[in-house]
Amino acid sequence: DAEITQSPRHKITETGRQVTLACHQTWNHNNMFWYRQDLGHGLRLIHYSYGVQDTNKGEVSDGYSVSRSNTEDLPLTLESAASSQTSVYFCASSSTLAGGGGELFFGEGSRLTVL
Amino acid sequence: SQKIEQNSEALNIQEGKTATLTCNYTNYSPAYLQWYRQDPGRGPVFLLLIRENEKEKRKERLKVTFDTTLKQSLFHITASQPADSATYLCALHTGGFKTIFGAGTRLFVKA
Numbered sequence: 001d002a003e004i005t006q007s008p009r010h011k012i013t014e015t016g017r018q019v020t021l022a023c024h025q026t027w028n029h030n031n032m033f034w035y036r037q038d039l040g041h042g043l044r045l046i047h048y049s050y051g052v053q054d055t056n057k058g059e060v061s062d063g064y065s066v067s068r069s070n071t072e073d074l075p076l077t078l079e080s081a082a083s084s085q086t087s088v089y090f091c092a093s094s095s096t097l098a099g100g101g102g103e104l105f106f107g108e109g110s111r112l113t114v115l
Numbered sequence: 116s117q118k119i120e121q122n123s124e125a126l127n128i129q130e131g132k133t134a135t136l137t138c139n140y141t142n143y144s145p146a147y148l149q150w151y152r153q154d155p156g157r158g159p160v161f162l163l164l165i166r167e168n169e170k171e172k173r174k175e176r177l178k179v180t181f182d183t184t185l186k187q188s189l190f191h192i193t194a195s196q197p198a199d200s201a202t203y204l205c206a207l208h209t210g211g212f213k214t215i216f217g218a219g220t221r222l223f224v225k226a
Contacts, residue, residue, distance in 0.1 A: 106158030
């Protein structure tokens with residue numbers, strides 16, 4: 001069965017370290033997204049990609065970067081981790097449907113703690 | 116700015132009753148609206164999609180309405196069960212293939 005997997009599921013790091021969260025999907029979806037989820041804020045869009053070599057900033061992109069070298073993977077990098085980036089991170093993908101409306105398929109999340 | 120509001124207070128209902136959750140939005144004209152379910156420690160799971168030209172959509176015990184004049188969607192679970200206890204997220208398509216989410220409403224169904 002197709003799926004979307006995130007790793008690591010849990011990570012503790014120190015302020016200033018570079019951290020990369022992996023996301024791999026086998027749906028063959030063109031669209032991939034990274035969200036962060038914090039209490040009271042819901043899911044907020046960090047970066048998204050509509051295909052290979054395409055990346056776009058979301059509403060909370062400062063301090064994060066992504067790259068899309070193939071269809072399956074969209075790694076999220078925190079260049080210099082800050083305590084404000086302690087959160088649960090979700091990767092999602094969707095297909096390119098005519099007329100839009102593609103449902104999002106989510107991974108199980110990566111819980112990141114920055115000390 | 117664009118905003119999605121869901122009732123932040125948890126909804127507690129008795130098993131067998133109908134649960135109704137509300138999603139209001141401002142400064143949007145979404146082509147469609149989605150509802151997701153999220154269990155603790157898990158990623159959201161898609162439930163239903165309703166388009167702007169649809170007033171109502173049903174799937175088994177779930178019903179969604181979409182009023183583009185009021186800028187509101189209602190999500191109903193009929194004959195609710197304890198297994199329906201979860202957080203329910205409202206989501207709007209904002210152009211391209213971007214989807215933005217409300218903060219969710221926690222539902223507790225008591226046996």
